[in-house]
Amino acid sequence: MAEAITATEPTRRDFLYLATAAVGAVGVGATVWPLISQMSPDASTLAAGTLEVDIAGVPVGQIMTVKWRGKPIFISHRTPVEIKTAEDTPLNELKDPATDQSRVQKPEWLVVIGICTHLGCVPLGHEGPYHGWFCPCHGSVYDTSGRIRQGPAPANLVVPPYRFAAETKLVIG
Known part of the structure; x- marks a missing residue:
């Protein structure tokens, strides 16, 4: 004969086990939450993470420098000649090949971090044979798209x- 399966009624002990587990879970959550929450950046750090810049006053052919996260940011309002020269540069002439289109969102505006990729100096704008940036410390030369053309720098100026x-x-950041 087959044995009948009978369901047992929950006992007071079962209820106490569940209640203890629930209180323990809430206690662990209450303990862990402040620890996780304190790892989040505070409001001043989040505010420093982005920078809004009004570029209306930057005339064509000029470079504006702003500071973001302690780094200089070069915002170049490029001329049509600078844009054409940057777009027409053959990639095989570049140390760190990158098209001009991959470095800009709008052709007339170039935004780069103004730190030389060789040793961290700040290059000078509208200098050098390519009329981009020139780092006087070690002689790195960048074009109007911020791409390394000559000198010891291993990479292009970084686009933030x-x-x-x-x-x-x-909006930077």
């Missing part, structure tokens, strides 16, 4: 994360 919030408002 940025977006255009409006036609004349740039």
Whole structure:
């Protein structure tokens, strides 16, 4: 004969086990939450993470320098000649090949971190044979797209994360 399966009624002990587990879970959560929460950046750090820049006053052919996260940011309002020269540069002439289109969101605006990729100096704008940037410390030369053309620097000037919030408002970070 087959044995009948009978369900046992929950006992007081079962209830106490569940209640103890629930209280323990809440206690662990209450203990861990402040620890995890304190690892998040505070409001001042988050505010320093982005920078809004009004670029309406930057005339064509000029470079504006702003500070973001302690680093100089070069915002270049490029001329049509600078854009054409940067776009027409053959990639095989570049140490760190990158198209001009991959480095800009709008052709007339170039945004780069103004720190030489060789030893961290700040290059001078509108200098050198390519009329981009020149690092006087060790002789690195960048073109109008911030690409390394001559000298010891191993890589192009870094393009920071940025977006255009409006036609004349740039948000970096």
